[in-house]
Amino acid sequence: MKLTTKCIHGSEKKYDNTGAVSVPIFQTATFTHPGVEQSTGYDYSRLQNPTREHLENLIAALEEGTEALAFSSGMAATSAFMEMLSPGDHVIASDDLYGGSVRLFEHISRKNGVVVTHVNTSDLAQIEAALRPTTKAIFIETPTNPMLQVTDILGVAQMTQKNGLILAVDNTFLTPYFQRPLALGADVVIHSGTKYLGGHNDTLAGFLVTNRDDIAEKLRFIHKTTGACLSPFDSWLMIRGIKTLAVRLRQQEKTALALAEWLQSQPLVKAVHYIGLPSHPSYALSKAQTSGFGGMISFEVESEAIAKQILERVALIGFAESLGGVETLITYPYLQTHADIPEEHRCAKGINKTLLRLSVGLEDVNDLIADLTNSLA
Numbered sequence: 290m291k292l293t294t295k296c297i298h299g300s301e302k303k304y305d306n307t308g309a310v311s312v313p314i315f316q317t318a319t320f321t322h323p324g325v326e327q328s329t330g331y332d333y334s335r336l337q338n339p340t341r342e343h344l345e346n347l348i349a350a351l352e353e354g355t356e357a358l359a360f361s362s363g364m365a366a367t368s369a370f371m372e373m374l375s376p377g378d379h380v381i382a383s384d385d386l387y388g389g390s391v392r393l394f395e396h397i398s399r400k401n402g403v404v405v406t407h408v409n410t411s412d413l414a415q416i417e418a419a420l421r422p423t424t425k426a427i428f429i430e431t432p433t434n435p436m437l438q439v440t441d442i443l444g445v446a447q448m449t450q451k452n453g454l455i456l457a458v459d460n461t462f463l464t465p466y467f468q469r470p471l472a473l474g475a476d477v478v479i480h481s482g483t484k485y486l487g488g489h490n491d492t493l494a495g496f497l498v499t500n501r502d503d504i505a506e507k508l509r510f511i512h513k514t515t516g517a518c519l520s521p522f523d524s525w526l527m528i529r530g531i532k533t534l535a536v537r538l539r540q541q542e543k544t545a546l547a548l549a550e551w552l553q554s555q556p557l558v559k560a561v562h563y564i565g566l567p568s569h570p571s572y573a574l575s576k577a578q579t580s581g582f583g584g585m586i587s588f589e590v591e592s593e594a595i596a597k598q599i600l601e602r603v604a605l606i607g608f609a610e611s612l613g614g615v616e617t618l619i620t621y622p623y624l625q626t627h628a629d630i631p632e633e634h635r636c637a638k639g640i641n642k643t644l645l646r647l648s649v650g651l652e653d654v655n656d657l658i659a660d661l662t663n664s665l666a
């Protein structure tokens with residue numbers, strides 16, 4: 290089955306004795322037992338709920354994993370992943386990561402005795418040099434947020450397989466529609482389902498997916514024990530969102546490319562970072578490991594004043610955090626998503642006061658260009 294079809298039919302409906310086309314929302318916390326030492330397969334919704342199970346099977350099918358777990362947010366999923374590690378363990382992570390992941394590593398993982406070293410994972414030699422005898426996992430985001438740097442997943446996977454490490458890939462930006470890290474040798478895929486998977490800026494969710502039984506068993510235990518599981522209703526919203534994932538992403542990518550090209554022609558725009566532009570340093574690598582470039586653009590303008598003017602003047606485009614939804618949103622990573630990262634790290638990565646990030650939605654490209662034209666003027 291092709292991925293576009295899987296988005297709609299990838300999970301088998303188990304409870305279908307009415308013919309309902311849409312999966313029911315099993316809004317229940319607990320389940321009665323038919324008899325002593327008997328179970329319907331469901332006991333309590335933290336452990337499993339049929340609506341959430343349908344969604345988990347769907348995500349596993351899309352990512353080509355054997356098991357997926359649905360969490361109440363992307364950060365809950367990342368936190369659960371980090372719970373697999375023990376005090377003394379070392380992790381190598383990308384140095385341009387979602388700000389919340391950096392906050393988790395620096396303030397929670399560190400307190401728990403897990404040390405995270407950040408390197409530019411686009412450069413495999415930097416990862417190799419950071420390996421320690423205590424290294425247990427490599428955590429990458431590709432492309433990165435907001436600088437859109439690309440890491441060679443296959444190259445890192447060869448390193449993790451040789452050294453017996455776990456490779457985790459945050460696949461939020463491209464989704465399984467464009468990139469499937471497990472097929473390239475990753476062990477765990479992480480998602481903020483809040484973004485493209487849900488796709489409507491209305492629901493928080495997170496996922497972990499794996500194709501390794503040993504990891505699945507550990508993660509399932511952490512999930513049911515720590516309890517940040519996705520509610521039945523939010524699971525249903527995710528299932529509904531995913532039905533249109535392929536068609537949304539195809540259109541968002543098309544509009545993003547047109548906008549990136551238009552931005553490049555603007556005198557007040559100094560640089561445009563979009564992986565789908567042949568001038569992007571990782572254009573060739575992206576073509577090799579993904580089937581598309583997604584809908585995220587970041588761009589630098591002439592001055593801080595112009596950056597702020599755009600944020601204040603946009604009318605159709607929303608000045609808001611988050612990404613991946615049908616509404617086009619613009620953010621200021623320096624003061625929003627990445628505000629907690631030390632100034633010198635932000636600036637070294639190019640996250641400065643003139644950088645803006647655009648999540649391209651489903652509006653007509655001409656209306657988006659008109660809005661940006663007005664706000665640049």
Ligand SMILES: *Cc1c(COP(=O)(O)O)cnc(C)c1O
Nearest residue numbers: 362363364387434461481483494
């Ligand atoms: C938003 C995001 C997260 C965190 O997900 P939440 O659902 O907001 O908790 C993690 N990684 C990336 C790349 C994100 O964009």
